Amino acid sequence: MTVAKESSLRSTLPGAYYTSPAMYEIEKEQIFARSWICIGRGDALEDAGHVLTAEVAGESILVVRDRSEQLHAYFNVCRHRGTRLCTSASDAVGSTIRCPYHGWTYGLDGRLLAAPNLKEMPDLEKALYGLHPVALASWGGYLWVCLDESAGPLAGQPDSQLDAQLVQRLGSLDVMAAYGLEDLAVARTITYDVAANWKALVENFTECYHCPTIHPELTTAVPEFASGYGSISGGRWHGAELGQEMAGFSRSGRATRPPLPGLTGGAERLFYGVILLPNVFLILVPDHVAFFRIEPVSAGETRVTCDWLFERAALADASFDPGDAVELLDITNRQDFSACERCQLGMGSRTFRDGGVLVPSEHLIADFYSYLARALGLPDEEPWPVAPDGLRN
Ligand code: FES
Ligand SMILES: [Fe+2]
Structure with a gap:
């Protein structure tokens, strides 16, 4: 889709990026075989x-x-x-x-x-x-x-795959370190098989424009998201203090566990969504972390494995029950993935050949397109070229 330079709208990728098996093969080689x-x-x-x-x-x-x-x-x-x-x-x-x-x-x-x-x-x-x-x-x-022997390090250097993304999104590595992810333990894992392209999932996690429409439970937990602007996942500091009426990020709204021990200075009241391209999403909340691993299966299929991680000592308590926390995010995940599947159905249409548009609160998605353009060796500018080899819906 071509939009005027001064427009509030930006272009999405053309439809074939989401539906073409040939495009998927290119991404496997250029992104998944070259990244950590x-x-x-x-x-x-x-x-x-x-x-x-x-x-x-x-x-x-x-x-x-x-x-x-x-x-x-x-x-x-x-x-x-x-x-x-x-x-x-x-x-x-x-x-x-x-x-x-x-x-x-x-x-x-x-x-x-x-x-x-x-x-x-x-x-x-x-x-x-x-x-x-x-x-x-x-x-x-x-x-x-x-798989790429010439790739740089995963982490530990400013330009490494993880450090660069964490600093860009959270401002410093310390914010992430406070959650002590390596010391947490998995309490629950749910795997979702989603009939949608992996990029549709990244885009969905990057914007909250859809939150008021499809996430009544989430917008009750984090009222800022009800505006559609409290970007759940742009990877930025969201500043979304949990609402007064919600003490914890859970279906019941109750906080049944203390904040993770490393959280201080207000972080024990914050919600972060982080994307670590190409295949990890994180949700950081006061008493737990949700870790999403994204596995593309084909152009139109993606498997998501979501772990809910808590403090090891909390798991050892006989009364430990992660159900309230798991329920809120599981409901939200199913709403998101169902929306992505419906979106996938339309993105194969000839009427979506040139793509659609991003509204202002979705503009962060364009940063993801820039990442793709760099990885695929395409010009990083709109209108995005039709997929390599002239692939069309
Ligand atoms: S030993 Fe023959 S294929 Fe492995
Ligand atoms: Fe969502």
């Missing part, structure tokens, strides 16, 4: 030999903990003839990883240790046939992998 991608919580791998598998940019990746507690990530591919080594999402392999096809056996450090009839292959240099490694990092208690 969150694949799950690290404490899922407690013991030596525990394995986690995940799909990243169409590749199956396995992460395993070795006997010295080190974590390693590898392509989940046997060096003999390519068999997928581990097929379940989580597994325990013991002290080695043995290919189920011909029995090539790898150490947890990835080295090829043994193969049947090795004596007949004197020229097979075992050192050359270890599992292909993948870069692995941990942040906030979550595991992140990156």
Whole structure:
């Protein structure tokens, strides 16, 4: 959609960006194979030999903990003839990883240790046939992998993927650090299969224009959102003090837990929404954190795994019940994802070929378009070009 320069409106992406399988393949290569991608919580791998598998940019990746507690990530591919080594999402392999096809056996450090009839292959240099490694990092208690060996660090430097986004959105790293994410524990996890493009979910999380229409429970909890301007997710300091009548971010409005111990100076009364592109959303509230992991499945399908994390000590209390907190956000999530699915249905129309418009309270979405343009090597200006290769609805 082309809009006049002085207009209050800005253009969305053309429809094919959300619907084209070819566009999705381009994004897999240019974004998901080149960025750090969150694949799950690290404490899922407690013991030596525990394995986690995940799909990243169409590749199956396995992460395993070795006997010295080190974590390693590898392509989940046997060096003999390519068999997928581990097929379940989580597994325990013991002290080695043995290919189920011909029995090539790898150490947890990835080295090829043994193969049947090795004596007949004197020229097979075992050192050359270890599992292909993948870069692995941990942040906030979550595991992140990156298929691109030339990518910069995940965190710890001003221009790293996470630090740059956190500082831009929260003003400093200290705001995030106060929540002590790595020390929290998961009390509840819900997985949502959403029939919408992953970018539609990012855009929805970035604006609150829809809040008064579809989120009656959320706008009761955080009255500022009722205006449609209290951007839930632009990643900025929202300044949305919880309403006087709501003591906690929960369906009942009650605060049944104290604020997280690191929260001081007013943060114990604030709500933040943060997007860590390309595949994490965070909601930070006084007594818990919700961590969303976004997994694109196809052009029109996205899987979202949402963890509700609380203070470890709170979970240990026999009376601990996260139900009130989970209920409010779960209702909100279902409203959001249902809206994204309806939006997806229309974005494939020929009438949406050139896209739609962003109203002023949605203009932060254009920052996401700039990120996409940089990642895809497209001009960062409106009107956005039709998708690469002239893809059209
Ligand atoms: S493919 Fe793995 S041992 Fe043959
Ligand atoms: Fe929403």
